Amino acid sequence: MLTIEVKTFQELTTQKLYDLLQLRSEVFVVEQNCVYQDIDGKDQNALHILGYSGQKLVAYTRLFKPGDYFEKASIGRVVVRSNERKFKHGNTIMEASIDAIKTHYNETEIKISAQCYLKKFYNNLGFVEEGEAYLEDGIPHISMLRLPDRV
Numbered sequence: 001m002l003t004i005e006v007k008t009f010q011e012l013t014t015q016k017l018y019d020l021l022q023l024r025s026e027v028f029v030v031e032q033n034c035v036y037q038d039i040d041g042k043d044q045n046a047l048h049i050l051g052y053s054g055q056k057l058v059a060y061t062r063l064f065k066p067g068d069y070f071e072k073a074s075i076g077r078v079v080v081r082s083n084e085r086k087f088k089h090g091n092t093i094m095e096a097s098i099d100a101i102k103t104h105y106n107e108t109e110i111k112i113s114a115q116c117y118l119k120k121f122y123n124n125l126g127f128v129e130e131g132e133a134y135l136e137d138g139i140p141h142i143s144m145l146r147l148p149d150r151v
Contacts, residue, residue, distance in 0.1 A: 048063075
């Protein structure tokens with residue numbers, strides 16, 4: 001079971017910021033062998049969803065209100081520590097993120113840029129593909145949209 005925290009950038013302690021950057025680097029840079037600029041200047045405008053198992057950060061997303069990243073509200077940097085995926089923390093962190101968008105932004109339409117191999121995972125959360133696949137940082141992605149009438 002995850003304990004969820006929702007924080008603005010200003011509310012993040014130095015340790016929480018370090019932990020989330022370390023987790024993102026561990027998965028996106030090292031595990032996926034993808035050299036890219038993770039620290040992109042957007043964290044300051046994001047709402048950060050942190051998922052803890054005990055005292056350890058094991059899942060994370062960042063959220064944007066409409067217009068800050070995409071035209072619609074969005075969820076990005078969805079990450080779960082590899083040895084924790086078997087516990088379905090991805091579902092928990094995504095459901096918490098969808099709820100946070102409703103609560104903090106009063107929005108129900110959500111856009112994501114999903115890694116193609118995770119389409120089915122996002123389909124099960126109510127997201128549908130939009131357009132053609134594209135490369136983002138050398139990894140196949142697809143735009144996906146979650147509309148309130150589709151869930």
